[in-house]
Amino acid sequence: MGKRAIRKIWKMGKRTIWKMGKMGKRAIWKTWTWMITAIFRIVRRIMIKMQINRKTATKLLIVQWSRFQELCVNLKGSTLFTGVNGSGKSTILDAMTYLLTGNTQFNKAARDRDRTVLAYVRGDTKSNGPSRYLRTGEIISYIAMEFWSPADNYFLVAGVCVESANETSQKSSWFVCRNARIEQINFAKHEGKFLRISPRNELSVNGQSMKSADFFGRDRGVEQIMRALGLRCNPQKYRSKLLKMMAFHPENNIDQFIQECVLEPGKVESLKELREQRQRFEEIREVFENLKESKDRLEEVEQKSEEYENKLNALHIRELMLCYQELQEAEEEKRETELNIQSLAQKLNAFRERKKDMDQQYSDAGERCRIARNNDIFQGMQGTLSELKRQSEKLEQEFGQKEEKLSALKSLQIKLTELFPWIDQFFTISEEDKKRLCHLAEEHFQTEETIEAFVRFGELARRQDKAFETDEVHFNDQLEDLEARISELENKIKQLKANILVFPKEIEKARKVLQREFESEGIHTEVKIFAELVQEIQDDKWRGAIETFLGRKRFYIIVDEKYCRQAVKILQDKKIYGVNAVLSEQLPVTDVTPGSAAEILNIPNANARKYANYLLNGIHLCGSMEELHKYSKGGLMQNGMLAKSYAVSYMNISKTEFCLGQDAVKYQLLKAAEEKEKQLAKKEEVQKQKEQICRWREKLQQIDWQAEHYDFDSAQSLADISERNIRIRNDLEKISQNPDFMAVIQEQQEAEQEYKRLEQARDILIGDLKGCEKDLENLQIELEQLSGEIYVKDQEYSEKCLKHLELKQQMLEEYEKLREKKGICQVITPKTLRILRGEVEECVRQMENAQLSYCKLAEIDINKRGVPYIPFFREEYRNIANVKIEEVHQRLTEQSLKLENAFMNDFVAEINETIRDAKREIAAINQELKTLPFGKDTYKFVIKEKADREIFFRICRKLEHYMDTPEVYMNSAREDEEMERDIREFMELILEEEDETEYTDYRKYFVYDMEIASRQGDSEIISDLSKKQGSASNGEKQTPYFIILAASLLQCYPRQACCARLAFIDEAFSALSRERIEQMVKYLEDNHFQVFYAAPPEKINSIGTYIESTVSLVATGRYTNAVEGLVREEEAFAK
Structure with a gap:
């Protein structure tokens, strides 16, 4: 509206001048004067209208601040504070900014960082000695500014009271007094030569005391002052913008200037939280890395432990092999002795044949004697005598034969008598037959009936022997099965004692195949079994029911979600049957259902947890049959009663082998030991039964059941032969006493000499025969000794086999291979065992070094090492590999x-x-x-x-x-x-x-x-x-920076609001030329800033000319006084 009026007046003036062109200079001058006066009035009205939207500072009061004891100056619009260096120009600006914004970064333009509120209040001169402070004792200071609010049509006073009780403390209180002026407030008054400062509690406005509620702390006080001045921006932001403009220094880097002076510093508090999260992440990662390193060390310990155990097994195999080898050597020696006995028996037979020949010669010599004796005289008598002798000899021969047959019959009678106490449990024998068979060698029974009884009994015995043979085969099969089972249990117990959890062989084999295939494909992940990922069963009462319910699912393979497809492909490609891999990437993530079987299992591994939730969340743990009936879709009781899909079954939990949780090793070990004891007892029972059968068979096989091989009439025949022989001998004795035989004595003597020679030769042969028999007897004794030695060695070997039953089959296979290779029984020597023992000791040393390394890393007792601690380290490994590392990985x-x-x-x-x-x-x-x-x-x-x-x-x-x-x-x-x-x-x-x-x-x-x-x-x-920047003049370079700061500050001063529009410039325009200074001052005034400048006296002409008031500061002694300079009135300004 003002601009249009000015243009209208200007056009009217031009037309008037054009019309009055011939009126002369005087008329033209009057016209120009009228135009200028009209334009001035319009400009004045515009300025007044603009000032209606500005709350203007009209007065400043400073009491006891730095070198100012009492300073009260009038402010007419923008004001220049000038004076020489050190006169206190910046001090006044610091006081006003402290009042308005609470700023304590004093004298920023002068780069003086030692100024503080306390230093200002006490008047710190920075000098040495007792006169350093202008003021001592209790000090009260005031800073107050008076503002005119055209919109409200009243004055208001904003102030701050600073109270300092000593040189180390100060307290500031801000206040705002509306509809009041500075002179109406009793800040201080002169009493003679002294200046009395009113304490805060005595401060009053127009005689009315101010209340304590009228005073505020810094933040609240600054906020109240800004509200009173019509400012609604953030106090910190406003303070920052004021200080940036006040402390501006010439810049040549626009990028740095905008960052530091226009934009507020970024206050990103989240970095601290981010660093804390990173620190926690690094801490967990460090724990994870430590666990990985611990796992690596424990794997090394496990490797060394396995090497030790393998070497120890090799030693046990060799010890067992040496024992078995000694047994084989003894049996070989026995076989050689038996061959020697056989050879001697053949030699003995040869001697007996020679003896037979010698006996024939000896018989011929006897015949000669007989012929010598058989002459004509005694021929008749001798024939009778010879016949009688022949008959006697025949009877004696028959008697001997009958005695042998009777002896065989007596032996048979004894053996049969021994059978009767036990044989009748297998078949029935009549009492009559039993009586006959118990008296075979006696004369009381008829021969035919005895033979019939023996034949009947023999047939039954042969049938029973075949039955015993069948039972023996069955017992041997049972023993083989039991030995295999015991060997398997022994191996299992060894593993469990070594703290190795035992899983089905096919599962372990599949795991090894998967692990090997993963590694060949460059995939570094672990193949786990679900059971080993269960850390614990929280309530052991439910173990049997839950494990029985899970069944084979406990042995399902679990791999990382990323590698499930590869695992399935390996199972297919390698044709691994009967093994299941969990598709963990398909399983949903669910929470554990309270009261379910899943709640009982503590599982750190995320994939195993998902699978357990899938299997067990729907199985409610029931304490009674009523509760089980309630949860008919899925319920489980401790005794094994299971409700599933509206059907109930009773599971046999006694047959379930536990394998879930860290204490599963303990349960498996107890059960394996019990099973081993049962199997050993069963084996012992079977062995006893087999031995009994063998003893019965031996007794049955000792008897020749062929009836034709026995003379059942030998007892009666022997009695008859004895009686006949006695009669013949009596007849011979009578004939021998006849004297006619004396004639043939000479011939008989010669014949007898030959007979004696042969007899001597025969005696020598008999001696050799007896010697051979003695040798044979000695060999038989040696054979018996060898048999005893073999028995002892067999017992020793059996004991060692019982200790290492799981190694027996492997040892036998290795021994047979070595024996076949060397061709002799001796395949190893004691030196082999000494070497192996040394290797075992070396394995122990290496294992202890690995254990010591882990102890140092884990900071546990370094004495926990050696063979007895193998289970401890396996427990550590399982705890870290299956539990801790999973937990930490989850946390990571x-x-x-x-x-x-x-x-x-x-x-x-x-x-x-x-x-x-x-x-x-x-x-x-x-x-x-x-x-x-x-x-x-x-x-x-x-x-x-x-x-x-x-x-x-x-x-x-x-x-x-x-x-x-x-x-x-x-x-x-x-x-x-x-x-x-x-x-x-x-x-x-x-x-x-x-x-x-x-x-x-x-x-x-x-x-x-x-x-x-x-x-x-x-x-x-x-x-x-x-x-x-490089080509422009210095003033041209700096001007934009001031414009930027002004534009930035204007963001705090809304155009439509009636508010203060303050700005402070310390060391104003130090780098600008006079022309640029004038332009900048005019620019700031045109944009309605009320600017407070601090500049040296040489700037008065360039700055003071374009602003409304100037205040000169003059140092008088140790204090500074103010001299108000020219205050431009509007009329003077118009001129």
Whole structure:
């Protein structure tokens, strides 16, 4: 409206001058005077209207502040405080900014960081000695400013009272008095030569005391003052903008200037939380790495333990083999002795044949004697005698034969008598037959009946022997099965005692195949069995029921989710039947159902936990049959009663072998030991039965059941022969006594000599025969001794086999291979055992070194090493590999997710939001700058993303697809690999950066410049300020910086609001020329700032000319006084 009026007056003046062109100079001058006066009045009305929207500071009071004892000056619009260096120009600006914003960064323009509120209040001169402080004791200081509010049509006073009881303490209280002026408040009064300062509790306005509730602390007080001045911006932000303009220093770097003086520092508090999360992540990762290292060390311990156990098994096999070898050598020696006996028997037979020949010769010599004796005289008598002798000899021969047959019959009678006590349990024998068979060698029974009884009994005995043979074969089969079972149990017990949990062989074999195939494909993951991933069963009462219900599912293979498909493919390709792999990637993640069987199992592994929840969440643990009936879809009782799919069954939990939890080894060991005892007892019973059968068979086989081989009539025949022989001998004795035989004595003597010679030869032969028999007897004794030795060695071997039954079969196979290779029984020597014992000792040493290494790493007792501690280290390994490392890995995964969430949801989101706020602020300043041209120039901020922050901006751009919210992305599937890589890379950059502000200060994410649009005629030339830094004059370089600060500060002063529009400039325009100073002052005045300048006296002409008031500061002694200079009235300004 004012501009239109001015243009109208100007056009009227031109027309008037044109019409009055011939009236003369006087008329023209009067016309020009009228035009200028009218324009001035319009401008004045515009200025008054603009000042209606500004709360103007009209007076300043400073009491006991630095060198000012009492200073009260009038302020008419913008004011210049001038004076020589040290006169206190900056001190006044510090006082006003302390009052208005609570600022304590005093004298920032002078780079003096030693000034404090306490130093100002006490008047610290920085000198040495007792006179350092201008004021001592209890000090009260005041800073107050009076403002005129045209909208409210009243004055108001804003002040701060600073009370200092001593040189180390001070307390400040802010207050606001509306509808009051400075002189109406009793801050201080002169009493003679003394100045009395009113304490805060005695302060009054127009005689009315102020209440304690009228005073505020710094934050609340500053907020109240800003509200009173019509300011609604953030106090910290307002303070920062005021100080940046007040402490401005000439700059040559527009990028650095905008960062430090225009934009507020970034306050990203989330980095601390992010670092804490990272620290926790690193702590957990360190624990995880330590556990991995512990696991590696324990694997080394396990490897050395297995080497020791393998070597120890090899030693036991060799010891067993040596014992078996000695047994074989003894049996071989026995066989050789038996061969020697056989050879001697053949030799003995040869001697007996020779003896037979010798006996024939001897018989011929006897015949000669007989012929010599048989002459004519005695021929008749001798024939009778010879016949009688022949008959006697025949009878004697028959008697001998009958005696042998009777002896055989007596032996048979004894053997049969021994059979009767036990044989009748298998078949029935008549009492008559038994009686006959018990008296075979007696004469009381008829022969035919006895033979019939024997034949009947023999047939029954042969049948029973065949039955015994069948039973013996069955017993041998049972013993083989029992020995195999006992060997298996012994091996199992050894493993369990070594703290190795035993799983079915096919499962272990499948696991090894999967592990080997994974490693061949470069996949480093562990193949686990579900059972070993169960850490514990929390209530042991439910163990039997739960394990029985799970059954073979306990032995299902579990691998990492990523490798399930590969595991299935390996099972198919390698044709591994009867083994199940859990498809853990398909299992849903569910919580444990309270009261279910899943709640009983403690499982750290995430995949095993999912599978257990899937199997057991639907199985409710029931305490009674009523409760089981209630949960008919899925219920389980401790005794094994199971309800499933509306059907109930009773499971036999006694046959279930426990394998879940860390204490499963204990249960398996107890059960294996009990089973072994049962099997051993059963084997002993079977062995006894077999031995009994063998003894019975031996007794049966000792008897010749062929009836024709016995003379059942021998007893009666022997009696008859004896009687006949006695009669014949009596007849011979009678004939021998006849004297006619004396004639043939000579012939008989010669015949007898020959007979004696042969007899001597025969005796020698008999001696040799007896010698051979003696040798044979000795060999038989030796054979008996060998048999005893073999028995002892067999007992020793059996004992060793019982100790290492699981190694027996392996030893036998190895022995047979070595024996076949060497061709002799002796395949090893005691030296072999000594070497193996040395190797075992070396394995123990290596194992103890590995154990010691782990003890040092785990910081446990280093004495816990050696063979007895193998189970301890296996327990440690199982606890770490199956429990702890899984728990820590789970925690590490969770902490990694927390770290990423903290990074994205807190840090990235906060930085992104701060950057958006900064962009909005830059846009607002640009909008302000667009309406505030400086002459022909218009300024505009330009910000560009830094190239080294491309990762951050790429993340932010991708977040636009997720509602611009990191939380949405973090809860998504996160399948963008580039995004994931950028997140990890950017997070590492931030956390590894030593300079924290490099990434936490959002200002460092951009490159800043200022675009200058200059009007030159009808054209507009655009240039960047950064490119003009080298070619432009110093004033031309600095002017844009002031304009930027002014535009930034204007953000705190809304155009439509009636508010204070204060600005402070210390050491004002030190680098600007007079012309630029005048332009800047005019620019600030045109934009309705009330500026308080602090400048040296030489700036009065360039600054004071364009502002309304000037205050000169003059030092008088140790204090400073103020002299108010020219205050321009509006009329004078108009002139």
